[in-house]
Amino acid sequence: MKILITGATGIIGRKLIERLKQTENRFSEKIKYQLKILIHQIKNNNFKGKGVEIIIGDLLNLDSLNQATLNVDTVVHLAGLTHSNRQNLYYQINTIGTENLLKVCQQNKVKKFIYISSRAASNNGGAYARSKLLAERKVEQSSLNWVILQLAEVYGAGDKEAIYRLVNLIKKSCLIPIIGDGRYLLSPVFVDDVIFGIIKAIEKDNIFRKRYILAGPEEFSYNEIVSLLLKIFKVNKFKIYLPLFLIKFLALFFYIIKRDIIVRDQIPRLLCKKSADIDSAKKDLNYNPRKFEIGIRKILNSGGY
Numbered sequence: 001m002k003i004l005i006t007g008a009t010g011i012i013g014r015k016l017i018e019r020l021k022q023t024e025n026r027f028s029e030k031i032k033y034q035l036k037i038l039i040h041q042i043k044n045n046n047f048k049g050k051g052v053e054i055i056i057g058d059l060l061n062l063d064s065l066n067q068a069t070l071n072v073d074t075v076v077h078l079a080g081l082t083h084s085n086r087q088n089l090y091y092q093i094n095t096i097g098t099e100n101l102l103k104v105c106q107q108n109k110v111k112k113f114i115y116i117s118s119r120a121a122s123n124n125g126g127a128y129a130r131s132k133l134l135a136e137r138k139v140e141q142s143s144l145n146w147v148i149l150q151l152a153e154v155y156g157a158g159d160k161e162a163i164y165r166l167v168n169l170i171k172k173s174c175l176i177p178i179i180g181d182g183r184y185l186l187s188p189v190f191v192d193d194v195i196f197g198i199i200k201a202i203e204k205d206n207i208f209r210k211r212y213i214l215a216g217p218e219e220f221s222y223n224e225i226v227s228l229l230l231k232i233f234k235v236n237k238f239k240i241y242l243p244l245f246l247i248k249f250l251a252l253f254f255y256i257i258k259r260d261i262i263v264r265d266q267i268p269r270l271l272c273k274k275s276a277d278i279d280s281a282k283k284d285l286n287y288n289p290r291k292f293e294i295g296i297r298k299i300l301n302s303g304g305y
Contacts, residue, residue, distance in 0.1 A: 001033055003202065004068055006059070006101070007078030008037035008052075011157040012116075015195050016076065021051060038068045038079070059097025065104045074112040074202055075105055080132070083160075085255045085263050087127035094131035099138045106143055114201050115139045119150040119187075119213050125272040126265025136211075145208050147201045152215030152276065155292075156191040156299050163188060163225075163296075167305045170229050176237045179270065180244045182223035187215035187276040190295035193287070200285040212281040216289050219276050225292070232296060 057064020155163035281287035
């Protein structure tokens with residue numbers, strides 16, 4: 001099976017490639033994976049000698065996408081823009097970029113298209129969420145056999161994710177800032193469980209044009225997550241609740257000075273209602289994510305965070 005992975009330079013992409021290569025080495029008599037990756041710049045090429053074919057290009061360049069999808073069986077589309085104050089870029093990269101990739105996949109008769117989306121994809125979650133929703137619609141309208149995987153809040157995936165930043169605050173700061181009242185719900189999912197779900201979506205031949213949520217097995221308010229982490233680290237910290245109007249003002253200020261410290265659409269993305277229903281993923285993908293506390297302790301025991 002020849003697989004193209006976009007967004008391969010991110011943590012999830014790198015872990016997915018590593019796991020697929022491990023699977024090939026252990027079970028080569030059953031499944032042979034030939035991996036291609038689409039990367040934006042040659043300086044991001046950390047895959048030399050790792051048994052992958054590298055295509056330099058981007059989602060807005062149809063020629064590079066055509067080259068990347070030639071003779072490919074399955075595409076795993078991870079690439080996307082997640083944090084920007086230039087809201088039109090979300091649409092350009094996440095929606096138009098996905099539409100471009102779908103176009104060449106159909107031309108080159110790709111057998112399966114796996115789109116990595118967000119459970120925040122909606123009209124109520126800001127520019128990023130809308131761009132992902134529109135991209136999902138493009139996927140659904142295609143003639144391909146597609147699978148949409150909507151990810152919850154991934155942790156264990158590097159220093160850009162929210163849980164990492166919260167852990168860092170708990171370890172280093174006396175104050176724990178909380179946006180609004182802290183009652184909004186999250187369903188954190190360990191990165192290894194996400195990788196498991198993606199690989200199952202690749203392997204399963206009986207899944208046709210379906211969507212799944214890859215979330216953790218529990219829903220927590222943000223307040224509950226903070227309390228649980230304080231318990232794990234055995235510390236007491238003072239919580240300071242920041243009014244939404246203040247956060248919105250700060251986001252506008254950083255937008256004016258062209259700094260992406262807080263981007264404007266992060267606020268509606270955080271507060272919008274999201275489904276945490278993983279029953280279909282459990283049934284079809286044998287998805288069984290670990291509890292948040294178990295995942296956090298695994299990361300800590302391995303020297304992470």
